[in-house]
Amino acid sequence: MTSIFRAAIVGGDEVEVVLHLNGQIIDKSEWKVIGREALYVAVHGLKSQMKGPLSSLSVPEGRSPEQLLLRELVLKIKGLWGDAPSDPELCHCRKISQANVERGIILGAHSIEKVRQRTSANTGCGTCMPEIEELLKKYLQPVS
Numbered sequence: 001m002t003s004i005f006r007a008a009i010v011g012g013d014e015v016e017v018v019l020h021l022n023g024q025i026i027d028k029s030e031w032k033v034i035g036r037e038a039l040y041v042a043v044h045g046l047k048s049q050m051k052g053p054l055s056s057l058s059v060p061e062g063r064s065p066e067q068l069l070l071r072e073l074v075l076k077i078k079g080l081w082g083d084a085p086s087d088p089e090l091c092h093c094r095k096i097s098q099a100n101v102e103r104g105i106i107l108g109a110h111s112i113e114k115v116r117q118r119t120s121a122n123t124g125c126g127t128c129m130p131e132i133e134e135l136l137k138k139y140l141q142p143v144s
């Protein structure tokens with residue numbers, strides 16, 4: 001069986017992997033990487049893990065944009081990433097999409113204040129705060 005997993009920054013870097021699986025075992029992986037050199041280097045480090053049991057795949061812990069993209073990719077492979085949003089617009093006051101908030105987080109906005117500065121989300125009524133906090137956790141909280 002083959003499965004495709006993808007992580008991308010809106011309008012920026014992108015990584016996609018096709019896994020050839022035999023049950024819970026990775027037989028082979030094929031990669032497509034579009035982005036800066038740092039992403040190629042980070043992918044090279046992850047490639048060596050892409051053979052053998054899915055359970056032994058470790059989640060990247062760094063906070064650079066490249067590591068956060070690969071973290072997303074690995075969590076998707078492990079089935080721990082969660083569903084896509086039902087409403088792509090996260091902040092209705094400022095008409096900011098969830099994808100733009102995610103882009104801000106991946107590129108370094110690692111607090112509510114920085115998300116506000118970078119995206120202008122959560123600078124109106126404030127009711128989108130829980131969704132932004134959830135995204136910050138999703139991208140930055142260590143996986144137990």
Ligand code: FES
Pocket residue numbers: 090091092093094121122123124125126127128129
């Ligand atoms: S919905 Fe985001 S500030 Fe109002």
